[in-house]
Amino acid sequence: MFQTVHYSGNKQKDYDLLIRQLQALSEDEHDEIAILSNASALLNQFLENTNWVGFYIWKEEENELVLGPFQGLPACIRIGYGKGVCGKAIEENATQRVADVHQFPGHIACDGATNSEIVVPIKKGNKIFGVLDIDSPLTNRFDETDQIYLEQFVETLQRYLTNA
Template sequence: MFQTTNYSGNKEKDYELLLKQLNALLDGETDVVANLSNTSALLNQFLSDINWVGFYVWKDDELVLGPFQGLPACIRIPYGKGVCGTAVKKRSTQRIADVDQFPGHIACDSASKSEIVIPIIKDGNVFGVLDIDSPILDRFDETDQLYLEKLVNELIKHL
């Protein structure tokens, strides 16, 4: 199950609008759960061809499921395991064109074919990750990565 959202056709322009909407949505709000929840809802509405979007938060040396949009998901992910745990270990975005080719991929939803995970680093410490799955192979490109990393950098200001 996934949606297709039609915007202007200019991906960069659409992402710039998304960033403005995010900042307006989070402006003045300090509650972490509320901000993560609204960010996942905004991304779910904005992004086309995705089947899961949400956050895992770093707690007690593992990632724990946070606010998300999509089917029920894996609750705990160990450090260095799967795409999310690898993003934390390497402290870098993981853009996976085909999750079936990723060694140790954790399949929470068998419909997922590609994935992007952006680590959230606040004040030098791991806060968690933004995780987005798609039922389409190679769904995420360099533009998606660039703007989703910008989105995470904006979100960090509200955590």
């Protein structure tokens, strides 16, 4: 059974604990939706100053991302390849850390309260699986430490998705 954890306030230690929580919740699970649902809930309770945390799943035959499990307000359902921050992460196969989404060419405003965003691509095996998308109402909310640890979170997540 999952218990509420109190974080220390040390960003690196707390991210390490978050990743261990993901491992504990995902260890014996083989359903992708269940894994992603718990992952979005974990991130949502861990991260401060965010207004949306979730996943978009890549649909290769449609050449677009489709909304997956998330925490937050209703969101855009489909995002085309190369469109917005999420689509750019898929196109470039690289994390997109955007300090001010209003300066990002082609930004898709699903929630007008969002001012910064980080999107991390996810793979299943060697194929694109989707993205982790996190929005914040604060400008420049995500720093290099967040990026490093969110990429580690996704690396951990990928191991469980590969086994699902």
